[in-house]
Amino acid sequence: MNNRERQVAKAERKHQQSQAGLLSSYFPNVASIIITMSYSQEGLRQPLQRCVNYSPGSYAFFEVACLSKGCVMGGFDFTQILNSIVNARLNSFSGDMTCGGGPVSDHSAVNYAIRIDYFK
Numbered sequence: 627m628n629n630r631e632r633q634v635a636k637a638e639r640k641h642q643q644s645q646a647g648l649l650s651s652y653f654p655n656v657a658s659i660i661i662t663m664s665y666s667q668e669g670l671r672q673p674l675q676r677c678v679n680y681s682p683g684s685y686a687f688f689e690v691a692c693l694s695k696g697c698v699m700g701g702f703d704f705t706q707i708l709n710s711i712v713n714a715r716l717n718s719f720s721g722d723m724t725c726g727g728g729p730v731s732d733h734s735a736v737n738y739a740i741r742i743d744y745f746k
Contacts, residue, residue, distance in 0.1 A: 643687040652686035653712050657743045661704060667693050668732040692725040693734040700727015702736055717742055 649656060659680040664673040678690065688704040691697075702723050711719050719740045725733035 639689075639691075642689075643685040646685050646687040648682065649680050649684045649686045650682035653708075655744050656680075656712060657682065657745050659708065659743075660741045661690075661738055662741075663690065663702075663736040663738045665693055665734050665736055667734045673737075690736075692727055694725070694727075694732050697725060697727040697733055700725040700733060702734075702738075704738075704740070707740070708742075711740060711742060715744065717744075 646652070649659070653659075661678045661680075663676045663678070665676065666673045674693070676690075680686075680688075688708055690702045690704070692700040692702070694700070702725065707719065707721070720738060722735065722737050724735040727733060
């Protein structure tokens with residue numbers, strides 16, 4: 627992916643975030659969501675750690691990019707997982723995901739843990 631394509635992708639991502647609305651309107655009962663991820667990828671000596679925090683004023687955009695620089699249309703979409711967790715009113719959930727984007731072969735995989743706090 628060249629520099630121009632990265633800029634276009636970044637602008638598109640920002641637009642998608644703003645169109646998603648706020649967490650408070652998407653999940654009105656949720657006080658916070660914390661997604662902790664451990665990225666693994668071919669060539670990494672040890673997994674990279676990342677934590678994404680959502681509060682009621684955060685955009686309800688639950689997609690996280692793949693670490694592979696050449697990845698197109700990939701990443702990790704937590705939208706359906708979060709919908710299921712919130713609908714079941716669970717406080718925690720964990721799992722694994724692999725990026726399915728293209729065209730490179732060295733996509734990331736994540737091991738994730740989600741914690742949700744609800745308003746009383």
